[in-house]
Amino acid sequence: MPKRQHQLAISVKDVSKVFELEGRELLVLSSISFKVKDGEFVSIIGPSGCGKSTLLRIIADIVNPSSGTVMVHGGSAAEARKARKFGFVFQDPVLLPWRTALENVELPLIIAKRNTKEERRRAAELFELVGLSGFESAQPSELSGGMSRRVAIARALVLQPEILLLDEPFGALDEITRQKMNLELQRIWAESRTTALLVTHNVGEAVFLSDRVFVMGTKPGRLISDVAINLPRPRNAELLEKPEFFQYSAHLTRLLMSTIGESKQ
Numbered sequence: 001m002p003k004r005q006h007q008l009a010i011s012v013k014d015v016s017k018v019f020e021l022e023g024r025e026l027l028v029l030s031s032i033s034f035k036v037k038d039g040e041f042v043s044i045i046g047p048s049g050c051g052k053s054t055l056l057r058i059i060a061d062i063v064n065p066s067s068g069t070v071m072v073h074g075g076s077a078a079e080a081r082k083a084r085k086f087g088f089v090f091q092d093p094v095l096l097p098w099r100t101a102l103e104n105v106e107l108p109l110i111i112a113k114r115n116t117k118e119e120r121r122r123a124a125e126l127f128e129l130v131g132l133s134g135f136e137s138a139q140p141s142e143l144s145g146g147m148s149r150r151v152a153i154a155r156a157l158v159l160q161p162e163i164l165l166l167d168e169p170f171g172a173l174d175e176i177t178r179q180k181m182n183l184e185l186q187r188i189w190a191e192s193r194t195t196a197l198l199v200t201h202n203v204g205e206a207v208f209l210s211d212r213v214f215v216m217g218t219k220p221g222r223l224i225s226d227v228a229i230n231l232p233r234p235r236n237a238e239l240l241e242k243p244e245f246f247q248y249s250a251h252l253t254r255l256l257m258s259t260i261g262e263s264k265q
C-alpha cells in the first residue's frame with residue numbers, strides 16, 4: 001500500500017450554521033475553520049449542544065452550512081458525498097433486523113450497485129477485521145451493543161471510504177467494552193488508512209485515538225482549541241496509566257471546563 005500522503009483531506013472555512021427554531025433564529029455554529037490532513041485521526045470534544053453532530057453532518061453534506069465552505073480533497077462536500085468518499089457511523093448502529101450481521105455489512109454494496117463477488121469477499125474480510133468472525137449469520141437481535149457497533153463500523157468501511165466520520169459511536173458502551181473498541185478502531189484506522197473525524201464526550205477516548213483534538217465552546221458553537229497529541233503509535237492499554245496520558249486528559253478537561261464556565265456567565 002502507498003505511504004500516507006499527508007495532503008489535505010478536509011478543509012472547513014468560516015462555516016456557520018443558523019437553525020430556525022419556533023420562529024427564532026439559533027446560531028449553532030459560528031465561523032468554524034480547520035484543516036485535516038489525509039490519514040489523520042482528529043477528535044472533536046465539547047459541551048452538549050455545541051454543534052459537534054451538526055458540524056459532522058455539514059462535512060458529510062447531510063446538512064447545509066448557512067455560510068462558509070467545506071472542501072474534501074479539493075472538491076465540494078457534495079461531490080465527495082456523490083463519490084461515496086464518506087463512511088458515517090452514527091451513535092445508534094441501526095441495523096436492518098431482517099438481514100444477518102454480514103448482510104448488513106454488505107448492504108452499501110447493493111445500494112452502490114457494487115455487489116460483486118470480489119466486493120463481497122472484501123466485506124467478509126472486513127467482518128473479520130472488526131473481530132466478528134463466526135457471527136456472519138447472526139441476527140442483529142442476537143448481537144451485543146459492542147458487536148452491533150462493530151457491524152456498523154464494518155458497514156461504514158465497506159465502500160472503502162476515504163473519510164470516516166464517527167458520531168459518538170461508543171457512547172452507550174461500558175468502559176471496558178469502549179476501551180476494547182478503541183483498540184479495534186485504532187487498528188482498523190491504521191490498516192484502512194482512512195482519515196477519521198470522531199465526535200466524543202470521552203476525553204480519554206479522544207487522547208487515546210487522536211493525532212489532534214479540537215475543543216469546541218458553546219453558545220455559539222465555535223472552535224476554541226486545537227491540541228496535538230504527541231504520543232507514539234500504536235497505542236495500547238498501558239498508555240492509559242502513563243503520566244503523559246493523564247497530562248493530556250487533564251489539559252483537555254481544563255479547556256472543556258473553561259468553555260462550560262464561559263457559557264454560564
Ligand SMILES: Nc1ncnc2c1ncn2[C@@H]1O[C@H](COP(=O)(O)OP(=O)(O)OP(=O)(O)O)[C@@H](O)[C@H]1O
Pocket residue numbers: 019020021028046047048049050051052053054055
Ligand atoms: N434540525 C435542527 N433544527 C433545529 N435545531 C437543531 C437541529 N439540529 C440540531 N439543532 C440544535 O443545534 C444545537 C446543536 O446540536 P448538535 O446535535 O449538533 O450538538 P452536539 O454538540 O452534537 O450535542 P450532543 O453532544 O448533546 O450530542 C442544539 O441546540 C440542537 O437543538
